[in-house]
Amino acid sequence: MAVRQIREIGDNLLRKKSRPFETVDDKARQLLEDLYDTLKVTKDGVGLAAPQVGVLRRAIVVDLSMEEENPQGPFFLINPVIVKQSGSQVCREGCLSVPGKLGDVTRPEKVTVEALDKNGKKVKIKAEGLLAVVLSHEIDHLDGILFVDKATEIFDQDELQEEERWVIEYSIYGDSRVCTFNFGRDI
Numbered sequence: 290m291a292v293r294q295i296r297e298i299g300d301n302l303l304r305k306k307s308r309p310f311e312t313v314d315d316k317a318r319q320l321l322e323d324l325y326d327t328l329k330v331t332k333d334g335v336g337l338a339a340p341q342v343g344v345l346r347r348a349i350v351v352d353l354s355m356e357e358e359n360p361q362g363p364f365f366l367i368n369p370v371i372v373k374q375s376g377s378q379v380c381r382e383g384c385l386s387v388p389g390k391l392g393d394v395t396r397p398e399k400v401t402v403e404a405l406d407k408n409g410k411k412v413k414i415k416a417e418g419l420l421a422v423v424l425s426h427e428i429d430h431l432d433g434i435l436f437v438d439k440a441t442e443i444f445d446q447d448e449l450q451e452e453e454r455w456v457i458e459y460s461i462y463g464d465s466r467v468c469t470f471n472f473g474r475d476i
């Protein structure tokens with residue numbers, strides 16, 4: 290088990306484009322395992338991309354297996370690409386690399402992602418709702434994009450929770466899950 294340190298906004302590495310893998314070798318598999326181990330020790334993370342642990346390679350892990358309503362994953366993906374997308378949804382997202390902040394981001398409602406799995410086998414994921422958001426968010430990391438670049442409004446998490454405690458009952462996130470109230474709806 291290798292838990293790696295998560296890079297935070299301001300770190301230039303998070304702004305760089307990651308390189309694809311040519312083959313899924315032991316090094317790629319180790320990276321996926323490390324991403325998963327690192328994600329698991331966060332309190333509420335649901336996804337992590339390699340640049341967030343300082344590695345500029347196209348690998349992500351997404352884990353919605355703890356979701357109550359629609360548990361899915363974990364997904365271990367190498368060279369993930371969105372090949373199809375449709376619709377739109379606005380979510381309040383957070384990110385393990387942007388601690389304490391949330392933002393409202395418009396994402397596709399549905400995405401089809403192609404990638405390679407741990408064994409180098411081609412996989413296709415048809416995702417909608419929360420899973421579509423997390424996949425889009427994590428794939429953005431591979432191109433140096435953070436949710437704050439796309440957010441129409443950015444909030445301080447503590448203040449928001451203080452002010453809106455009464456509506457915090459529906460869950461949402463990006464790669465740091467927080468509770469908020471507008472998932473999948475227009476704000």
Ligand SMILES: [Zn+2]
Pocket residue numbers: 383384385386426427430463464
């Ligand atoms: Zn993130």
